Amino acid sequence: SLLATGSLAWQPASLGIRHRSRPQHEWLQGAPVATTNRQTFLKSTETPTKEEESTLTPLSLFNSKTRQKDVLVPTKPGQISMYTCGPTVYDYAHVGNFRAFLTYDLLKRVLQYYGYDVTHICNLTDVDDKIIQRATEQGLKDVSELTLKFEQLFFDDLTALNILPAAEYPRATEHINEMMEMILLLRDKGLAYETSDGSWYFKTQAQPNYGTQLVKLNYDEMESTDRAGGEEEKEHFADFCLWKAFKEGIDREDAAWESKDIRKGRPGWHLECSAMARKFFGEETIDLHGGGVDLKFPHHENEIAQSEGAMGGDCVFCNCWFHNGFVNIGDEKMSKSLGNFLTLRTACPTGLDVRAYRYLVVSSQYRNPLAFTQQAMQASKNAITRIDKIRTQIQQALDDATVEGSGASSEIAQKVVPASLANFEAALVDDLSMPRAAAALFSIVKAAEQEFKRIAKAKGEASLDICGLESILKAMDQMDQIFGVFYEVPLTKEEEEQQQNGDGGDDASVPEEVLQLVSERTAAKDAKDWELADSLRSRITELGFAVKDVKGGEPIVSRI
The missing domain is CATH 1.10.730 (Isoleucyl-tRNA Synthetase; Domain 1)
Structure with missing residues (x-):
């Protein structure tokens, strides 16, 4: 066993921690498993035979670890293990975030197209500083009131974008046990230490090749800029947090855990992914790990250090790392911190807009920056x-x-x-x-x-x-x-309720001019005059309304 060395074997065990149950992801219940119709290859739900494995087409991918295009060689012939970083569920994901999820979807579709059996795990970060702060600001009794709400909205957006679901979406809060286990395993290997307040840090200088796998760290620059408060006991300025000690007045009881070996607190972000990847893929090297280019450091570099430190020896955490470029507005990366982000619902008010955004992303070179502009979206809608x-x-x-x-x-x-x-x-x-x-x-x-x-x-x-x-x-x-663009964008829950109520929107709040344009557009569609119908939809959008077609019913009109 790669992880059996030291006093702690890598198996989930009861550490006496508090654990609150959560509902299963509704989005995954009854979700179809995507398959390929290529007659020369297997369906993605089947395991290839040895003869079929030898016929699978090799795929060349740019590997952030080797800084070059490498032929993807699965650790198990015909099978691909893939772990990707998911959202922090405290707010709507924005269209920049969805470039990453569309990139995961694109790669998975290509692998399945060529007959590979893909096991994809995508995590959900449901405990961190922003989540705790937002839940406290809103006066919520339980953090999960916030995280479950935005988790479901995230899944709704994935469905709207026709993104194939991952096999699992593990929540960080449901794998605290594994995270504590990993901290103790790293401690026993001399790679983790506790500070006086009960926090735990990773000992970067004890892990060979730290900061060189995906990036080349400039320690001099880091030392001059890294001066985070409350970290005075760190052995080295590059050491990163595995476990954050509970702070009165800042942290919350419903987002804190403890055991006989680890004092009250919560996990560090980097630890979450390492522990959950090990939970679902065990001790074996992962074939693919992906995320946005901004995750190379510190997140992915720290994941490698933790995971390979826990595995020991010459074990490799992941063979191929892929990273997508930013979505830019103007000359800046789209992000919540810069305040220049657009949610999918805001940026893409109509079904055509949503499909156009999907096409805009999947038809681009995934590693390059992507400009989100009116002109780019219009060109995509025209396509x-x-x-x-x-x-x-x-x-x-x-x-x-x-x-x-x-x-x-x-x-x-x-x-x-x-x-x-x-x-x-x-x-x-x-x-x-x-x-x-x-x-x-x-x-x-x-x-x-x-x-x-x-x-x-x-x-x-x-x-x-x-x-x-x-x-x-x-x-x-x-x-x-x-x-993946030939599909009908599903209705949101709000739109479904409007339809169930036998109403295509609140006509009293929709101007007569808009209702007339909607009627003319319906007539144009019936006459298969697609150009006129698209022009009328654009005029409706300019007036501040969205129209969504309902199969077998009246179109739904809503304010943007």
Whole structure:
């Protein structure tokens, strides 16, 4: 056992801590497991056979640890273990945060597309300084009143963005036992020490290679800037907190734990992820660990130190680290601390906006900064509208076709589509080169548009290439296993309640001008005039209202 050395074996044990129960994540109950329809590969819920493992396509990813693109080699052939950093649930996540979750989704979809069996764990930080402060400011009786609320809102946003759920979303507060175990294990290995107030710190200078795995720390610079109060007993200025001692007047009883070996307090942020990763993946090296580029240091560097310190020897915590770039507004990173953030609900008031934001993110190069601008969103909405329009045209043409699959010698089916799919797949395995993948998608969109233009010019004297259009539609659906944009954005709970009440919004509070535009837009949609419908929706948005379509019912109108 890699973790059996020392006086403490790495197994959860009762430490006499207080532990409050929480409801299970509603979002995961009955959630479908995503599978791939590629006939040449396995469904993601199946374990590959040895023969099938040898056929799985290798994927090249930029590894933050080696500072280069590496071929991903799973520790278990055909299976991928992936741990990603989740939200701190004290407020709405913003669109900058969701770039990370869309990047996780993109990578997972690509792996599943190629037949890998992916086990994905994404944590929820439900205890930290901001959570305690916010709960106290709001006069809440229990911190969980705050965290459970924003946890559910986070899951609602994941659903709206068509993000495949992780296998588990462990809450930090439900794994305090494992965190205490890890502190004592590190202590027994000479890597953790307690200060007089009951706090615990990681002894960075006793861990080889600390600060060199994902970054190259400048200790001189750190020493001149790191002067946090209340840390006078740290053995070295780079040592980081594993356990924060309880402070009267600041901390709360409902967010504090203790045991016979560890005094009253709460875990440090870095410790949470190390302990939960070990809980779900045991002693084995994780294949993938990801997050935003700002997590490289201190969070991920500290995770490596803790986890490899606990494992001992030459054990490796994670083989491949991937990090996504920031979402910027102007020249600044979007963040709550800068006050320049936009929630998904604010930035994307309509279903088209939500799908457009998903497309904007997943069609970008994930490691580069992404500018969130009106122009970028409009271009993304135009792209989604164009794809929707041609997809509807193809489906209608296929429905109207009298001979299924006519045109067996189709150049589109035999040359254009196979070439586009080849380019698409070459892009996926080359560090998720999604701008190239998007170009491949639009090459077949353009081919379909040109086919309809050819028929329009012929004025009834030519026949549609039905076989070619069929192959384009199948290829678009295949590519959408990665892009994930062909879906209907679900209603929020508030919108569902409006629908159940037999009402598409409070008409009394909606101006007549807006109601008229909504009516005209419905008529335009019925006539399949998508360009006019989109234009009318934009006018409605400009007037400060959002309209969401309801299948089989009246559209819901609400203020933005």
